[in-house]
Amino acid sequence: MMKIGELARRSGLTAYTIRYYEQIGLLPVADKDASGQRDYDASILTWIEFLGRLKSTGMPIREMLRYARLRQQGEASEAERRLLLERHRDKVLANVADLQANLLVLDAKISGYADAEQRIETNGQQQRKPLRARHARTL
Amino acid sequence: MMKIGELARRSGLTAYTIRYYEQIGLLPVADKDASGQRDYDASILTWIEFLGRLKSTGMPIREMLRYARLRQQGEASEAERRLLLERHRDKVLANVADLQANLLVLDAKISGYADAEQRIETNGQQQRKPLRARHARTL
């Protein structure tokens, strides 16, 4: 129904990447048409999109692979899949918290530069020593 | 005052990484003692910590390098450094938003698995068709 080029366009992956994902087992081995070309059903897009979410939340390919293999084993693996996703979610939550903490520091530093500009704009002659000193220490 | 081993312990980087960072210009060329060994002042820790924040918020080394070089050029580069940090902060903010959106989807999926377990626990015989169907589609 859909060859690799169209799937590439629709999924945002390159054809190279799609073949690579099939090769390592992230995507199921595709059906081939009479002349040996991969032929995809639109439903694969849902799976690719989900893989994209795992990837963009920082899951390494090895772990996506674990998930993909569990999925192929059918319903019996649901509990394990759930566990895998829960653990991943917790890592992502921790990561977000970390990013937010670092953002605070970043903003503080940016404010420091903003203050420095203020001093230059409002004052061509004497520099206010205490602020300068604070800035130098922050650097 | 502090040799590379101690700096490694205190900064969390390995000695390998410290030399590598010096080599590429992320860390200033260290002073050497009489026998040619690197000798660090504790103040380097502040800089390394800041580099760590940039790194853990996803800044590539190339860009940290730009920042490091600007810093070495002194006060004149403050406006540009500020701009660099502001742009980076905006990327991090966007990234956090993205992660949070993906977390919502992840949680929804986890809930789906939890529902499936519920159905199994509370019901050995008949499976509620509509829920199953929804789950299958979600997969």
Place this chain on the structure above:
DNA sequence: CTAGGTGTTCGAGCGCACTCTAAGTCAAGG
């Protein structure tokens, strides 16, 4: 019927950020 476009396989190559090996120097303790 032929040119262009899209597909195929296999294996090599790349960019990033380290990480380690080898061979050697040096200072301090037993």
Place this chain on the structure above:
DNA sequence: CCTTGACTTAGAGTGCGCTCGAACACCTAG
């Protein structure tokens, strides 16, 4: 004096996730 351990350099190797090249097959439009 000699060993131990931390250091030095240059350069090779690693792991991840693609990305591409070469050589060839196939379908479609002009």
